[in-house]
Amino acid sequence: MLRRWIFARRFATKTRLPQGRTLEAPPMNDSELLEAIEKDPEIVNDRKWRSSYYHQLSQLSGVLDTRFQEKLQKNLRKIESYNVRINTPIEERIRVDLTKENLTFRDFYSNLLVAKAIENSTGITTPTEFQKRIFALASGYVSTVAVGEPGTGKSTALFTHGLFLRRAPARGEGINSLVLVNSGLQAVQMRKYAEKVYQSIRRVKPKSLPNIQTMAQFLYRADQQTEEQQIKDLMDTPCPHILVSTPQRLLDLLATRGMDFMKVNSLAYIGVDDIDHMMDTDAPVDAQRKTAIVKLLDYVLKLQDYRRFHNEPHPQLLFTTTAPTPRSFLDELQDHTQWFDWSKFHEMGSFTRGNMADTCVVPKNVGVGCVLVRPSMTKSNKVRTNLVSMKAPNYGERHDWEQQADGEAAYVEYWKRKRSLMDKPVREGELAVLVSGLVKLLKKQKQNFQKTVLVIVSDETSVFQVQGLLAKLGKNVEVFNGQENATAAKKGKLLIANVKTVEGMTFKSLDTMVVLGLDALRDTKTFVSLCGRFRNESGLIAQDQFGLVDDEKEVKNKMIILSPVLDVGEEERNHLHRLCLRGGLVKWIDVVGVSE
Template identity: 25%
Template sequence: MNSPIYRLLPVSFRAPGANASTVQRLSRSLARFSTSRSVTISSSPANQGKHTCSEAKQNKRLRSATLENTRIELKIDPRKVKTFGELNIKPPILESISKNFKDIEKPTNIQKGILALLRSDASLVVRQTPGTGVSTALSMYALDFGKGVVPCPTPFVTTIILVHSKELALQYSTTFKKLLKDATSVDKNSIYQTLYRSTPEEESAQLTLLKSNPGPNILITTPTRLLDLLENDETRRFVPIYNTSNLVVDEADLLISTKSSISTAKSDTSNNAHESPGIILMQFLIRLRNRIVRENNKKFIPLRLIITSSALQHDIPIMLHNNGWDKDRPLIKVGMDPSGGRFTSRFPADVSCHCVTYQTDSLGSRVIDTKLPTIDKDWLFNPQNELLLSMEESSHAFNRSKKISAMKGSKNNQKSSILFSECSTFESDYFDAFQILFEQDKRTPSLVIIPDHVSMNGAIKALAKRNIKVGVLDSSEDSSELIVKYIHQTQSPVSRKRHFLAMDEVFNTKYNNTEDISYSSYPQPDIVLSKYANIRGIDMPSLSRVYALGFDSLPGGRSIFTMASRCRVSNIFDRRNKSLNELLDKNLGPEKKGKLIIVSIDQDFGNEVSKALAISLAKIGVNVTPLMK
């Protein structure tokens, strides 16, 4: 592992706390680098396609796929595909899918499109309907790609999957573990590893694993953690990225959007001061990788980008273009919404949306259906109003975050205790409202989302006081899988016990049915509590209730749409069926539908908020249904 690549970055290179100038520093270090190593990057030959496909002839199912001023060779026509086998996935992966993934029988349309397009010479920008199997398809593709065909004696990373959160990293890890369940003869740590910022113990465990198995084929990582390792002379050599062929960016709107950014600095609590670490990492990674390939290969084989999110907007393809990342490989856009604020994917037919407000007055405290203003659809979908609309939608969240920052900034002055107690009044009202709703709904297991500024521990305590048992997303004891952790109190002897549940046990009525003798002693939380960013992209089988406590728990229409799609009342193929709504109402009754409930409280529900919420809901085509009797 003494390749010259490891001398690439000078000691002065630092990533945490990086801002835009980090990129310039990284670029300078790149300019000084030269290597004599001969490296070949794998890529399937592009021009063996049976039919040429122009934009007009593209797969009708991928209606909004556009080819950017170019023609690509489609090696597989997704319209003709019926099975995963026809997408040229290797047999062991197919066997694992049929054996270990009970839900999966045939590919969804988006899976057919993605896996077919990835056999051709293209990069992809995909805006999918949430929960339609994109992450699963990308995991299959990454595993299928494996080591590629690179004649290289040392291990290296072929596919990087960039994720925004520990939770999503662990979910990918769980999927790979499942896909490789029967591959008993291979060392799984040489195939995939997961990196994310965490406690010193967890980070050190990640590093120990990486040292013993450097260069796993698939690296699932948050950008900040990869930057941490790349900045360090000692750790850089364990993540050899010089042969990387695929860069997947999942939930890209949270990672590389130019509209929002997460700081790279561990200590930094402000969200706006820095360029997104996802963009910093991409700028560095792509330049580094391309430079080495150009120096060592007769033929330059460009990196394949796969950028995906259910909330992707046009700023991302524009940013990719401005950085020149669509120069070497055509970028195919799949499923993007047209500009003008209209979402082509509508609210799932098997989920109803409710808005309620907790009111306290001389008559006492109660929950009522929220009165939202009517929004003129012509005005809403006029492209000229797009900017105004996004300002309208985000203004409340912005004002709220300004208020919270002010509160944090004033921790040491005498006003702070007043502000914090004001904040805790907000919180207790939300929880009182939730308790009423939860009891009314016969304590159906639910996902509860709280705003960023509310403390998780505080919320768990507040709910426990109301006799509601809370589970939270966490990593399994070996830190390789996403689970729900539930800490419960035992009576004799009195103690606190931790209990871990697999994601598919949490909302499954089989496990909640106390009449079933085999599960009656099974400690089970009533709800799972999370913040929006941690739950994004996380699959929760059997979930049918989502409560958002406060409008700012779900920022904007797309996040409402994304969370509603997490309810899995009907199956992946039926839920887009137009007649599903009628079918459900007729056969099952509206109470059998999934429910997304947005809870507000009197104090935060002014005109500004109600208009912003009404706009968000109208944009995703929601008819708000009354909930209270």
């Protein structure tokens, strides 16, 4: 204060101190000093000093005002639209009219280059009903957990949204979108889609993307060479527009290479495909803290929160799940995770309140039948196999369905206990019985097995055991390795797969599936997922196949469950009954014509 006063005084009076003399501080406090300045005639009455001061001040504020006005004018529209958007309910933020007929990708996204590339390379022009709804939400930068039926284009939607989503320059350098998938095979399936789109973009605009790694990269567990290539690609191109990964692979890389290598701290969008296969949607989140997906999302979203201190908007989150998914799952996410920005969340699809789904989640054209295999010894010590169809479950009255659909958790516990008591020779014996049952079925019903048959077993070891046993019997067998055209109609071909590897995979034109043993059908989730593998030529399931539970059903595709008769007691029968009930009163078929 004192210094300022001395300066002001000197400036006003233009007096100079004689050399060598220092000013002594006047013995007064601040308010006395202020009073002294105001009363000092040399300052107050010096009109020249005052007018020069005010002149400079007005010039300065004039410049500042014009700059401010210019900036304001430039951003007024943005500010207004931000204010409007932030105060509008989520439904109104959606900019697409879903009632319009013949909607195409171009109605949802403005990037014509990408839309055309998708159309030209994959033939996909019209979004499915599921895709229309999720794209509409996505267009308003809304986050969701989307419940959809199998084969309605869920995975394609997640990846496609990532393709279209532009990166705001304010986000700085980094990976724009992260899409998490359940298995390496699903990542490979997505890579094939990406490659087609990339080639098509390059044909139209050769210089737009230097290589596919700029557009998308894929991380999953594979052989050493492939894994090394994945790392090299990330080193060469550290910020792809989309990164697709399995949760465990990304966690491993984050743990070993760190965040500087995996630039996932400024994401605009995170898509999680089939969250119900990565988490148990019926169980509390706290009981699943150690699962890869929960650990990864906890970590990655905390990183984004750190960015938000720098005014970055929270990433958009799109999760997909296949019905039936309980409403309690949403409550769990809300109470026990910090993943979503709930002010920008809107649910999609119908979450179940009870045990019974309201609509058919197993397509109406899928029929299910169980064949009991009864082995016996002939007098000459040869094994003979008899096949009988299990009798159809009785669905009873509508008011009993909810109660009959109850008890899955108890069955899973029962099944685990039972399996833990079975030793290796017993399991191998059971598999041999099932294989002999399968061979007999194929022989007896040749006319019903004209195309490739998908044979499902419960684990990887069984895949190779069954392959060995069938090969010995001279059968044409192949192990499923993720090839899309693996089901191309081929008379009498058997394609063997572990139940885990077919989740999320597309089998075009498949019409017959044989499930070897009830071990592969532990719960409704697996059952619904398997029944969703029967696709039409485009790889989808038509929307009209998911009607009301008690709609008319006309079987075109068959799921045949083989089980040794000794393995089927009251618990197992109830389980099969419950699966068919929860899938939407699935139609039961008599496979061998001889009922028990």
